[in-house]
Amino acid sequence: MIRVAVVDDERLVRSGLRMILGSAPDIEVVADCGGGQAVDTVLAHAPEVVLLDIRMPDVPGLTVLAELRALPRPPVVAMLTTFDADEYLAAALTAGASGFLLKDTDPEQLVRAVRTLAAGGSVLDPGVTRAVIGGYLASEAKGTAVRAVGTLTPREREVLGHLAAGLANPQIAERMGLAPSTVKDHVRAVLVKLGGVNRVQAAVVADRAGLLGTSGPAGGDGSR
Structure with missing residues (x-):
């Protein structure tokens, strides 16, 4: 089973992702939480993949990403966004995010993306690819x-x-x-x-x- 944690400030989003991913026979959503509880949640449940909202009011997604990447055994982290051109995308890529997904990604595509991440691959949703490339390669x-x-x-x-x-x-x-x-x-x-x-x-x-x-x-x- 692929162990997944969902970090998002909106309960409705967390519930929706839990339902979608939980329908896959090889994926288990072991926890979901807001940004402030992300590190403790990951330490307690040891997920392989974390889906992390890039914009949260309590703790910025980039801050959570840095904290997760600093753990002794960091999970694979994919950023979730509702924006086609989010100014934080390039920074998240530089900080070690392994993927970028829109929150309205098709359920079947979301499941496949989690499997790809768990297998060591990378995921870039077509809706955010250009923004990621443009920002990351600007330097x-x-x-x-x-x-x-x-x-x-x-x-x-x-x-x-x-x-x-x-x-x-x-x-x-x-x-x-x-x-x-x-x-x-x-x-x-x-x-x-x-x-x-x-x-x-x-x-x-x-x-x-x-x-x-x-x-x-x-x-x-x-x-x-």
């Missing part, structure tokens, strides 16, 4: 990461294309006919060459470099 440092794509070997570029499609290491290994350990080494090399980025940051860089879609679809649900 010169991230532009350098895009230029660094040119230093990758052909196989590393192929791996980066699969990362951009949101695939986890086992899926990449299957697509490329390689051992999982070999893929793990290639992924590590790619992330280092791009400046120490994480997987979802690498996906954004790959999109800007024109590699998105070069390695096949990731299920057609907006996961990348």
Whole structure:
């Protein structure tokens, strides 16, 4: 079972997400809470995936994200937003968010997104992708990461294309006919060459470099 926690200041939103995810046979929503209780909730219930509202009145989502990422065993965190262009998206990506989802995401897509996150993949909802890319790549440092794509070997570029499609290491290994350990080494090399980025940051860089879609679809649900 994939253990999930939902952090949102609106009870109605939490209830809706709990109902949607709870209908999947392989997902269990172990807890839901507001931002102020997020850290204690995660420590008590040890979810693998946390869906976190990026805008909350009690504690900002970015603050909660930083606190969760600082835990000894941090969960995978995907940010929830109702906005197509939220000014906090790029900051959340830089802080280590592994995905971005709109709150009105189709239920089936939401379930698939949670599975992708739990498997080590990344998720970018099409409704927020452009805002994330534009904000994240605005700085010169991230532009350098895009230029660094040119230093990758052909196989590393192929791996980066699969990362951009949101695939986890086992899926990449299957697509490329390689051992999982070999893929793990290639992924590590790619992330280092791009400046120490994480997987979802690498996906954004790959999109800007024109590699998105070069390695096949990731299920057609907006996961990348």
